[in-house]
Amino acid sequence: MSNDIFEPRRIIVTGGCGFIGSNFVHHVVREHPGVRVTVLDKLTYAGNPENIAGLPSDRVELVVGDICDAALVDRLVSETDAVVHYAAESHNDNSIADPSPFLETNVRGTYTLIEACRKYGVRYHHVSTDEVYGDLALDDPARFTEETPYRPSSPYSSTKAASDMLVRAWARTFGLKATISNCSNNYGPYQHVEKFIPRQVTNLIDGARPRLYGDGRNVRDWIHTEDHSSAVWAILTRGRVGETYLVGADGERDNITVLREILRAFGRPEDDFDWVRDRPGHDRRYAIDATKLRRELGWEPAHTDFAAGLAETIRWYRDNEPWWRPAKEATEARYRAQGQ
Ligand code: NAD
Ligand code: TDX
Numbered sequence: 001m002s003n004d005i006f007e008p009r010r011i012i013v014t015g016g017c018g019f020i021g022s023n024f025v026h027h028v029v030r031e032h033p034g035v036r037v038t039v040l041d042k043l044t045y046a047g048n049p050e051n052i053a054g055l056p057s058d059r060v061e062l063v064v065g066d067i068c069d070a071a072l073v074d075r076l077v078s079e080t081d082a083v084v085h086y087a088a089e090s091h092n093d094n095s096i097a098d099p100s101p102f103l104e105t106n107v108r109g110t111y112t113l114i115e116a117c118r119k120y121g122v123r124y125h126h127v128s129t130d131e132v133y134g135d136l137a138l139d140d141p142a143r144f145t146e147e148t149p150y151r152p153s154s155p156y157s158s159t160k161a162a163s164d165m166l167v168r169a170w171a172r173t174f175g176l177k178a179t180i181s182n183c184s185n186n187y188g189p190y191q192h193v194e195k196f197i198p199r200q201v202t203n204l205i206d207g208a209r210p211r212l213y214g215d216g217r218n219v220r221d222w223i224h225t226e227d228h229s230s231a232v233w234a235i236l237t238r239g240r241v242g243e244t245y246l247v248g249a250d251g252e253r254d255n256i257t258v259l260r261e262i263l264r265a266f267g268r269p270e271d272d273f274d275w276v277r278d279r280p281g282h283d284r285r286y287a288i289d290a291t292k293l294r295r296e297l298g299w300e301p302a303h304t305d306f307a308a309g310l311a312e313t314i315r316w317y318r319d320n321e322p323w324w325r326p327a328k329e330a331t332e333a334r335y336r337a338q339g340q
Contacts, residue, residue: 004238005237005238006082006123006236006237006238007034007237008035008080008081008082008123008236008237009034009035009036009081010035010036010037010038010079010080010081010082011028011035011036011037011038011080011081011082011083011084011236012037012038012039012040012076012077012080012082012083012084013025013028013037013038013039013040013084013086014039014040014041014067014083014084014085014086014087014109014113015040015041015047015085015086015087015088016037016039016040016041016051016052016062016086017039017041017043017047017048017049017051017052017062018041018046018047018048018051018086018087018090018190018192019046019051019090019186019188019190019191019192019195019225020086020127020186020225020228020229021039021041021086021087022048022051022052022190023188023189023190023225023226023228023229024084024086024228024229024232024233025037025039025052025055025060026052026055026229027226027229027230027233028229028233029055029056029059029060031230031233032233035059036058036059036060036061037059037060037061038061038063038076038080039052039060039061039062039063040063040065040067040072040073040076040087041062041063041064041065041087042064042065042066042067042087042105043064044089045327045330046089046090046091046192048190048323049062050323051190063076066109067085067087067105067109067110067112067113068104068105068108068109068112069112070112070115070116073112073113073116074116074119076116077113077116077117077119077120077122078116078120080122081122081123082122082123082124082125082236083113083116083117083122083123083124083125084125084127084232084236085110085113085124085125085126085127086127087105087109088105088106088109088160089101089102089105089106089156089159090156091156091192091194091195092131092154092156092157092279093194093279093335093338093340094156094194094334095154095155095156095159096154096155096279096280096281097334097338099155099159102155102156102159103159106156106159106160106162106163107159107162107163107166110126110163110166110167111166114166114167114170114176114178117176117177117178118170118174118175118176121177122177123177123178123236123241124167124176124177124178124179125178125179125180125181125232125235125236126163126164126167126178126179126180126181127181127183127232128160128163128164128180128181128182128183129157129160129182129183129184130144130182130183130184130221130246130248130286130288131152131153131154131156131157131160131283131286132150132152132157132160132161132164132182133148133149133150133151133152133182133286134150134151134152134153134157134283135153135283135284135285135286136284136285136286136287137284137285138217138219138284138285140285142287143287143288143289144182144246144286144287144288144289145246145289145291145292146243146244146245146246146292150164150165153281153283154281154283157283164180164182164244167180168180171241171242172242177241178241178242179235179236179239179240179241179242179243179244179245180243180244180245181231181232181235181244181245181246181247182244182245182246182247182288183223183228183231183246183247183248183288184220184221184222184223184247184248184249184251184286184287184288185220185221185222185223185286186222186223186224186225186228187222187223187224187225187309187310187313188224188225188226188309188313188316189225189313189316189320190323191225192327192331193324193327193328193331194327194331194334194335196220196255196258197258197262197310197313198317198324199211199331200259200262200273201262201313201314201317202317202324202328204262204263204266204268205317205318205321206328209272209273209274210259210262210263210272210273210274211273211274211276211335211340212255212256212259212273212274212275212276213255213276213277213278213279213282213340214278214279214282215278216254216255216256216259216275217254217255217256218254218255218282218283218284218285219252219253219254219255219284219285219286219287220252220253220254220255220258220286221248221249221250221251221252221286221287221288222249222251222252222253222258222306223247223248223249223251223301223303224249224301224302224303224309226302226303227247227249227301227302227303228247230299230301230302231245231247231293231299232247234293234297234298234299235293235297238297239296239297240296245290245292245293245296245297246288246289246290246292246293247288247290247293248287248288248289248290249290249301249303249304250290250304251306252285252287253306258310259273261307261310262310262314265310265311265314276339276340277338277339277340279340
């Protein structure tokens, strides 16, 4: 264990107008008063400046731009202490419909950032996913660890795996000062309505039926996005350079169980949903063993009551319809075209 603490004063958060990135920006502003944040975000369909609106302008600056823009990235990185990289194309179903932007943003975008970070000797934290490890069988007692071999299944997860590999190679060959985290499925406020929980919740608010893929028994390991933020901060400031940390909060649940909890919260019968076409290549189960993060950095999740976190998230979508309404129709039109 290293006792060195890295104390950045200025950080760049890429993708800070997306779901997890914006929650991280709120976390930093609230918990770390000495830190100034530059959000670099292209504002794709998934990015919304509303997510960070109202934060103090002397603490948070938004630069609208592309992480693949080498000149812009070079200039911003030359003026910062650290880069925390969240920006990505993040949705599996979209990656099956059109992989091209996933290659561009997830692979070329990461390459552009790490090239600038190595040039200026800037600390780099790479936010990745447990999906790089592929999937586990439902009855497998194993969970993913930092030693699990990479075996991604989808265009999305293969581009995330590729970006992780670039970071590892840059760390070894060029001495890039990098850490990597691979986290499980996040839930909480500001998640796009294309994702599982917000889609079902907003369907129910609209009086439409939720939609379950396949047999509904696929397992995801849910973590509140606030716990992901505290983990990333711990790794950035106290993690060992060159290391990977898995992030998870022992939240395994199958999709049908989560859906039934949502239906109950709306007072609807537990079979009041539609079965729809399965996702091609659909990963069966993800499960994270976060022992390294807990033991080495003393990190613990604060939101361990999933039912309470889910209820609070449902309330957030009920209270913030103007936030999600503009994206809902186009999202459902995309799903209809895919038979989902
Ligand atoms: P999101 O889709 O909600 O947000 C992505 C953000 O990146 C958006 O604001 C978008 O505008 C921005 N962006 C996309 N392309 C860009 C580009 N070329 N240049 C600059 N900005 C660009 O994604 P999310 O769910 O918040 O995921 C954030 C990160 O966390 C991703 O790297 C994802 O792989 C990782 N992750 C997500 C989960 C999850 O459960 N959602 C779990 C583990 C890891
Ligand atoms: O309508 C739906 N019905 C359904 O049954 C949707 C949108 C999804 N599902 C299923 C598919 C998955 O088994 O729910 C599960 C969760 O789906 P998503 O929300 O699309 O998440 P997932 O594919 O598991 O990936 C998420 O977690 C890991 C994030 O989108 C990724 O960015 C992250 O890396």
